[in-house]
Every structure is written in C-alpha cells, then in structure tokens.
Amino acid sequence: MSIVVQKYGGTSVADIERIKYVAQRVTRAYDQGHDVVVILSAMAGVTDHLIDMASQASQDPDRRELDVLLATGEQTTSALLAMMLKSMQYPAASLMGYQADVVTDCEFGNARIIEIGGGRIKELLQKRNIVVVAGFQGCDIRGNITTLGRGGSDTSAVAIAAALKADVCEIYTDVDGIYTADPNICSKARKLKEISYDEMLNMASLGAKVLQIRSVGFAKKFNIPVHVRSSFSDEEGTMVISEDSGMEQLVVSGVTHDKNQARITLKKVPDQPGIAAKIFSPIAEAGIVVDMIIQNTRAEGQTDLTFTVPTGDYAKALALEKRIAEEIGSEDVFGDENIAKVSVIGVGMKNHSGVASIMFTTLARENINIAMISTSEIRISCIVEEKYAELAVRVLHSAFGLDAE
Amino acid sequence: MSIVVQKYGGTSVADIERIKYVAQRVTRAYDQGHDVVVILSAMAGVTDHLIDMASQASQDPDRRELDVLLATGEQTTSALLAMMLKSMQYPAASLMGYQADVVTDCEFGNARIIEIGGGRIKELLQKRNIVVVAGFQGCDIRGNITTLGRGGSDTSAVAIAAALKADVCEIYTDVDGIYTADPNICSKARKLKEISYDEMLNMASLGAKVLQIRSVGFAKKFNIPVHVRSSFSDEEGTMVISEDSGMEQLVVSGVTHDKNQARITLKKVPDQPGIAAKIFSPIAEAGIVVDMIIQNTRAEGQTDLTFTVPTGDYAKALALEKRIAEEIGSEDVFGDENIAKVSVIGVGMKNHSGVASIMFTTLARENINIAMISTSEIRISCIVEEKYAELAVRVLHSAFGLDAE
Numbered sequence: 001m002s003i004v005v006q007k008y009g010g011t012s013v014a015d016i017e018r019i020k021y022v023a024q025r026v027t028r029a030y031d032q033g034h035d036v037v038v039i040l041s042a043m044a045g046v047t048d049h050l051i052d053m054a055s056q057a058s059q060d061p062d063r064r065e066l067d068v069l070l071a072t073g074e075q076t077t078s079a080l081l082a083m084m085l086k087s088m089q090y091p092a093a094s095l096m097g098y099q100a101d102v103v104t105d106c107e108f109g110n111a112r113i114i115e116i117g118g119g120r121i122k123e124l125l126q127k128r129n130i131v132v133v134a135g136f137q138g139c140d141i142r143g144n145i146t147t148l149g150r151g152g153s154d155t156s157a158v159a160i161a162a163a164l165k166a167d168v169c170e171i172y173t174d175v176d177g178i179y180t181a182d183p184n185i186c187s188k189a190r191k192l193k194e195i196s197y198d199e200m201l202n203m204a205s206l207g208a209k210v211l212q213i214r215s216v217g218f219a220k221k222f223n224i225p226v227h228v229r230s231s232f233s234d235e236e237g238t239m240v241i242s243e244d245s246g247m248e249q250l251v252v253s254g255v256t257h258d259k260n261q262a263r264i265t266l267k268k269v270p271d272q273p274g275i276a277a278k279i280f281s282p283i284a285e286a287g288i289v290v291d292m293i294i295q296n297t298r299a300e301g302q303t304d305l306t307f308t309v310p311t312g313d314y315a316k317a318l319a320l321e322k323r324i325a326e327e328i329g330s331e332d333v334f335g336d337e338n339i340a341k342v343s344v345i346g347v348g349m350k351n352h353s354g355v356a357s358i359m360f361t362t363l364a365r366e367n368i369n370i371a372m373i374s375t376s377e378i379r380i381s382c383i384v385e386e387k388y389a390e391l392a393v394r395v396l397h398s399a400f401g402l403d404a405e
Numbered sequence: 406m407s408i409v410v411q412k413y414g415g416t417s418v419a420d421i422e423r424i425k426y427v428a429q430r431v432t433r434a435y436d437q438g439h440d441v442v443v444i445l446s447a448m449a450g451v452t453d454h455l456i457d458m459a460s461q462a463s464q465d466p467d468r469r470e471l472d473v474l475l476a477t478g479e480q481t482t483s484a485l486l487a488m489m490l491k492s493m494q495y496p497a498a499s500l501m502g503y504q505a506d507v508v509t510d511c512e513f514g515n516a517r518i519i520e521i522g523g524g525r526i527k528e529l530l531q532k533r534n535i536v537v538v539a540g541f542q543g544c545d546i547r548g549n550i551t552t553l554g555r556g557g558s559d560t561s562a563v564a565i566a567a568a569l570k571a572d573v574c575e576i577y578t579d580v581d582g583i584y585t586a587d588p589n590i591c592s593k594a595r596k597l598k599e600i601s602y603d604e605m606l607n608m609a610s611l612g613a614k615v616l617q618i619r620s621v622g623f624a625k626k627f628n629i630p631v632h633v634r635s636s637f638s639d640e641e642g643t644m645v646i647s648e649d650s651g652m653e654q655l656v657v658s659g660v661t662h663d664k665n666q667a668r669i670t671l672k673k674v675p676d677q678p679g680i681a682a683k684i685f686s687p688i689a690e691a692g693i694v695v696d697m698i699i700q701n702t703r704a705e706g707q708t709d710l711t712f713t714v715p716t717g718d719y720a721k722a723l724a725l726e727k728r729i730a731e732e733i734g735s736e737d738v739f740g741d742e743n744i745a746k747v748s749v750i751g752v753g754m755k756n757h758s759g760v761a762s763i764m765f766t767t768l769a770r771e772n773i774n775i776a777m778i779s780t781s782e783i784r785i786s787c788i789v790e791e792k793y794a795e796l797a798v799r800v801l802h803s804a805f806g807l808d809a810e
Binding site for chain 2: 016019020050053054056057058059060061062064065066068069071072075076078079080082083084086087093094096098099120143144145
C-alpha cells in the first residue's frame, strides 16, 4: 500500500460533472488500496472572477484581503469533492490550507511554503479517509490566510507529497504530458516518457506552462516522482524524476520557445565598476524580472549592454533605462519587442560536445539570425526574430532527432 | 470611546455598491472615535446558490462539508469590505470564524457557540483597526469549520459583542426596527422605540423574523443592548434591552401572527400514564417541532389531545399519528392546515389582569372562533381559522391601544 497524491487543475474541476469524474478517478486509486490525498484548484475561471470582483472593490486590493477572497475558490471545490465522495460511501474529509498545516511566509499573493505539518492528514489517512486538501493556499505563523501565486496548487501538491513521503505525486491537467516541443507549432513533437527535474525546471521557465516552476524545485529537493498526466484519459503521462534514477539521458529532450520577451540595448556604456548596478537596480526595484544579460566588449573603455525583459514590462523598462542612460552617459538606448527565445534543453548535454554548434548551424541554414546567446549546463538559448520562432523550433526538433516517427 | 459591534445582513451586502455603502457607515462610526467590529453575512442569495450547488454534488450533502462550502459566502464579503476599508486608508483586517476564536460545538449546520476568545479581535482593536468578522461561522475544538444555522450572523454579532463587552450591538437589516404588528397586514402598526429581550424572544419565535432567536437569548444572558435598524437610512431603530433598564413597560407591545401552523387532534385517547410519551416521541424522533399542546378532559378515562406542528411537517406528523392512534386505541385522528396562531406579547402583562379577557372579547366581537389557547407569563396565543388571521391582528392591535395616531 502506498501514498498517492493527486492534484487536479481548474479545468479538471470546472463544474459539478467534471468533479464527479474526478471523484471516480480518486475512488479507483483508493479501491486499489492506496492512501489517497487529493489537492484541488479552484474551478476554471473562478480565480479570475474573484480578482475582477476585488478590482471593483478597490483599485489596488490589499494583498492580505485578496488572499482571503481567493482562498474561497479552492475551499468550494474541496468541499464539493469531499461531499461527493461521502455520498458515494467513501470516508473523506476536506482540509483547508491552515487545517492541513501548510505554513508559509507572510508574502501574501506569492507566499512560499516554510513547512507542512501534515499531522491531521496522516491521522485521517490512518483511518482510511480520502483527504481532500484545498490547493494554492496556506497560512502564515499568525494564522493569516496566504496564497502561493498562480499555479500554486502544483506546489501545494508536491510539498504535501514530500511531507507525507508519498510514493508519487500525480498532476492531472488538460494536457497529457510533457512534449519535446509545443505540438501546436511542431506537428512532430512527441510526448516524453520521462524528464529530469532539471530539464523540467528549464522547460517551465522557458514557457512550457504545465507545472508551476516552484513545484519542480520542491520535487527535486525531496526527490518526489511527479507524474504529469491528463485528467481526461487513462493514458500514462510524463514522469518527472531524478536524472540519477537510471532514466534515459537524451542529449536534447526538448525545444522550447518564448515570445513573451523584449530586448533593450544600452550603447556605449562607460566600462566602470558599479555601472551594472546603476543599470539594473531601478529595474529590480520596479519589480521587473530580467532574463538574459549580454555585455559585449568594445574599444575605448566602453561596452554595449543588452538584456531581455517580459513584453509586458518593456515600455516601463525602456523609460527607466532612458533616464539612466543620460545619468551614466550612455550614447543611446533602443529596444525590440519582436523577438523570441528559442532553447534546447537536455541533461545529456553535460557529456556531449557539439550541441551548440549543431544549434547554430541549423538556424544559419534557415537564414535565422541569432541576436543573443546564453547557455547553462543543460540548456542553450538563442534570441531570434519573433517571426522565425516556429520555424526555429521545427528545424531544431528535427536536427536533434526528436521528431516522432 | 466605546466598542460598537455592527452586523450587516445579506441585503446590506448584496453587491459591491451596497458594500461600499456599508464601508461609509462603518468609517463614520470609526471617525466618531469608536472601536468598530463589523460582522457580515453572505451576499443575499449566495447561501441559497451554494446549497443548490451542494445538492447537485450530493443528494444528501455531508453536513461537515456543507459548512466548509457555506462558509465561503461570509469569507467573500468580509474580504471585500476589509479591502475597501484599506483602500479608503483605514486600518482594517478581516477574520474568519476560526481566526476570531468563535468556538462552537460539533453540530454542523446548526452549531452553538461555546465560547469566543476574542484575543485577536482585541489586539487588532488596540491598534485602532476596524475588525471585519465573517458571521454565521465558527470552528469546533478540532478546528473544523462549523456554521450557526439560518440567521446565525445575528448570533455571531451578539456573542462577539458579549465577548468584547461592547456598548451596543447594532443589527443593520432591511427593516427599520421592530413593529407592533406586521405593517403589511396592519396599516396602523408602529415602530417600537424599545422592546425587552423576553418580548423579542416571543416575537421572534412567533414569526417576526427580524433577529435569529438564539441571538436574543445571548443578548439577554450577557445584557447586550441590541439596536435593530435599517442599513438604508440613518433613522433610529428599535433597542432590544433588559426590562429592568427603566424602559416603558407596555401591557401589550405587539401582536404577531403565524400562518405556518397545522393542527392535529387525537380523539378519545386513553387517559393513562405514558400515553403522551407514546404520542410525541415518534414526532420528536422525526425532527418535527411541536409548538402548542392542549389536552381536554373527557369523561370515562378518556381525553382529547390536540397539538400544532409547522405546516411543512403536517403530512408526515399526521401519518405518524394515524399509526400511533391504532396502537394506543384512540378513536380518531384528524387535522387542519388552515389555521393561524395570533399572539399578544408584553412584559406589562405580568402586572395587569384582564389581558386575556380583552383578547377573547375582541375576537368574539368579530365572530372569530378560538380553537386553542396557550399562555405564558408575557404572551397569550390563540389558534384561529387562517382566513381570520389578518383581521384578528388588526382588531387586537386597536383593542390594546397600539394603533399609530
């Protein structure tokens, strides 16, 4: 008998009928003899509806109170599933974040889990209950309701799985697994049987929005196998596991693209200590996340500096940098919104040379110019013109032998 | 500086605009220097919507889980009001039942308050916060969410007022006070300036549905003045206070009627010990509340026994009694749904004789036959034909000098 944690996303609990379907799947695992803990999201659309309501109440809703409001979404689905299970004659109980001892910091709206007691969950499991835990929510040490940010239910699930030393954390979603590329733009993309935590971390941050990235970090830290699968079929999905677990290590496991990127260049920046801080501190203070930073050497004690930000923050960042450029004596500031980041990811890269070379040659063959390059141990990313993003993904997918038969 | 507890019902928080209006009223009291605690109901209609959702999830929704679901209603309005107050630059915080230490028994759906810690509320008040507490909900000693039954927010408000030793508990509702009779049927009904707890207890149970009866019991026990008033005007409403507080003691303060009554008579019941238990135990076990019971003496060791039940339980009760009548050898069972209970209530009755006489004479003058009579220290109730209910209220209202000028 093993402990199985199942997490169902918003589309899987979108209405009463869907929740009934979830109840059937949950009881099937229970009937197989597993201890089952279920983590639920709010019904699809409900969180947005609540945020809309809050914005009618206040132009800038207080974050503590917004969390109190948002937490009702998962409370609703959890209560509904638990009452359904009970009417099917299964012992079940719902627990809110605070009841399940999901203790977080005080960062309302984007809280981080500090620890999960899990005592109440374990006690209920010992009595062979199905335990339904409201995802996305926790409480701080003072008992205030907190929420974990968009996709936070994934993190709830993995963290609870870790606290219970669960055998597997199943993430039921509206896709059937992790693909080698976005099937919408690459028809030859195929589902991966396995992927490592590190690859998934790179996938998630690069735009494959299947799992909240924080949940993958948790899974890696506590070595919890995460099974990403569809709530609409019985097919096996993709296992996210440790690369030490004997998994097949592909040189490249996936090709991702992210069009939500914009580039800003400061030309002829004086090459002095402290300049980078002057350029990036105001951006950080404005809450803008900088992704890639490239600094080119130039003659005469000057340098060109280029970085990328999310498209939504482009205008704000550009305005900030124009002010800064004047202060530090940079010659010019210009930017480009029509860019995309294309990346190849694979743990096998660590032991294979030539991946970068294949990537650059493949893009060159299609006359796709590379504007910026950044690399990590298991990833190579190139900034290209936005209009080439799809083509780049397809040709790289073929070049690295990922195409489905 | 005094502590003021304000409770707003469902129609007062029916939408964002109404809640804004509540925010203005709350801040006015705060600006006057009071410590303000606000208790909120769910938006009008929301609780019914949630119950409907539950009935789609389960034919017989588990009571624990139903409470988890229902508690979201008050959670929503409390968060919205608190964020509104904060955006108006007032320090404010919402507290759910468990956060405000509203400890109840485990009777899900109809829990009773055992104690209210109030520590967190007091702490927030000391920092001059406006404290918004979700009404209707509490938690049992295990931390399970409980609800207090229909109208439970009134009880939340009065109990919290008692715990804080508040100076007044203001109940804002969609009527502007307690009337001497239902203004819909008695045009000469007028608003009472004051009413005693005991009179209110009798009013509430007899159909004047302004306050949850349990809240009045709490108010009496802890001697909390309750001000029932309209959330749509600034007019003074009705103070519910102790009759020892020097209030004017009217002989009759009000005339009420209740059409939700049905009568069942068992004819020629053997007059033996234990017979009443045989007749009423099955009714109680079926969860049916018996109101009046009248037993007439008859000759030959036999008696006629008549009692009233709510109309909704009439068919069930009649069926039960037909079975019982056969068992105990009663000659016949018959009933009547077309009855109404008309009552006159007043603490002054204790010191005045002749109230019953005036009541009977007045009804007789209109040819209204009295089918049953029951009395208490401060109340006389008569069962009459339903069609005479309105007429009875009007003539009694005049006879006891209650008519408005």
